[in-house]
Amino acid sequence: MTTMVAATARTTDAPWVRYAALAAKVVLLGLLLSALIWPDLSGIKGKASTARLVVxxxxxxxxxxxWWAYGRARSKLHPSFPWRADLLITLPWLIDLIGNRLDLFDTVVWWDDAMHLILWGLLTAGVLLAFAPPTLTRGLTAFVALGFGTTAAVVWELGEYVAFIRSSPELETAYTDTLGDLGLGTLGALAAGLTIYRTRAHLAAEGLPRT
Structure with missing residues (x-):
């Protein structure tokens, strides 16, 4: 995550970032369509598949x-569409879907924990790049990251509980698992905030744009 954020923060609308963001959306759409056509092979059957296909x-x-409704006309932070932020925001949904398709959440012991840490970090980094001013201090950047990341993690866990956990065998271990997921998601969000701040500070020191 740190390498991607640092690398993409150096260049505005770098072609590879734009193509990667578009490719991620195309692959995500393909996986979602295949889940509709072949639900038994999707990896999300019995895991709130309908909700996932919407969310x-x-x-x-x-x-x-x-951006289409507001940002292109009024955003002072980005003169053009923030492709690197878009890529970082898209990747968590794609990686999660691939992990379910390959059954990694149920077959690899550490996979779920790693995903809560990494994917929440990627999502928070994307949101910060898209919406947080680059002039924020380290403390404020961390505060905003925690505010978004922790809130989003809570909403996700509530959604999982309502959608499928309360009626599944996972209910017996849901409390411990939820606490762990919330802790890892919060840690990932904090790491993203500190990474974004450090990257922007480094770019500013070199006289480069900090978007």
Whole structure:
């Protein structure tokens, strides 16, 4: 995560970032369509598949929709569409879906924990790049990261509980698992905030744009 954030923060609308963001959306759409056609092979059957088929495309398209409705005309932070932020926001939905398709959440012991740490970090980094001014101090950047990341993690866990955990065998271990997921998501968000601040400070020291 740190390497991606640092690398993409150096260049405005770098072509590879734009292509990667578009490719991630195309692959995500393909996986979602295949889940509709072959639900038994999707890896999300019995895991709130209907909710995921709705929430995932919304999550991946929220930044482009915001830009089309508001950002392109009024955003003072980005003179053009923030492709690197879009990529970072899209990747968590894509990686989660791939992990379910490959059954990694149920077959690899550490996979779920790693995803809560890494994916929440990527999502928070994307949101910070898209919406947080680059002039924020380290403390404020961390505060905003924790505010978004922790809140989003709580909403996710509530959604999981309502959608499928309360009626599944996972209910017996849900409390411990939820606490762990919230802790890892919060840690990932904090790491993202500190990484974004350090990257922007480094760019500023070199006289480069900090978007």
């Amino acid at each position: 995932y495309p919304i999550g991946a398209m929220v930044l482009p929709l915001w």
